[in-house]
Amino acid sequence: MPPLNLGNQQPRTPLDADQAWRATADRAARTVLFFDFDGTLAPVDDDPTAVQPAPKVLAALEALAPAVRRIAIVSARPVDFLRAHFGTLAGVDLYGLYGLEHSHSGGDTVTEPAALPWMPTMVELADRARAELPPGALVEYKRLSVALHWRTAPQLAEPVERWGRAQADQLGLRVQGGRMVLEIKPPVDRDKGMVIDEVVRDAAGAWYFGDDVSDIKAFAALRARADADPQFVGVCVAVANPETGHEVAEAADLTIESPAALGDFLTRAVHQLA
């Protein structure tokens, strides 16, 4: 077993990981496995374009997919980016930009219509950010959102965040904080919790693996589903990290020490669900 409950928090489900997989095995065909991408399936890198899933992750997801109802990646990345990493896996649904985009089983990317009118605003915002932010800040343009990064220049956290929040106020946009990043998004009601809420309605169980504050809404949606139905098996798993790890672990049932450890954990799960 990998070290679980690193923060020594009490699991909120009465089950430990082995018991939870056994309970899941009973209802595997009606269970959805949800994964965040950055910091969960893939270790953090200074360059957001350079990240790759951790060792064993792709093989484990491929082996798990036929055993469960769905595997879903729920990320702030665009679907096209996720497709480049997971597009070869059958039975995997992709939710990008916090659910503003999705693609089911390798199908076309569907975009939330209410977000589309904001595309020109996002292009202009990204251009302005590149022109006005100090060198060292990284501007990541994602069609329907703009992420402002300071991982390689942590001294810029305060000015970059201040600039981003002021722009969001002026333009009527929303912000989402993350790991050394501020994301600016259209004012459209869509988040990871809403994705989970929709997908688990007719499921009998679900696991959600995440590392960042935006994943806490997904945990809450899973808990709400479990609270409404005592038969539902919902398990929230945090992937530890020094930035948002404590807050996320506090909200989780179990904590895994890293994306690499998650690869091992999922590889064992393949056998537990067999």
Ligand SMILES: O=P(O)(O)OC[C@H]1O[C@H](O[C@H]2O[C@H](CO)[C@@H](O)[C@H](O)[C@H]2O)[C@H](O)[C@@H](O)[C@@H]1O
């Ligand atoms: O929802 P997620 O899949 O977890 O995406 C959240 C953000 O992930 C990426 O940024 C983070 O990972 C980068 C690569 O390791 C790292 O350089 C950065 O510091 C992290 O914040 C992505 O680039 C963002 O667009 C996402 O919002």
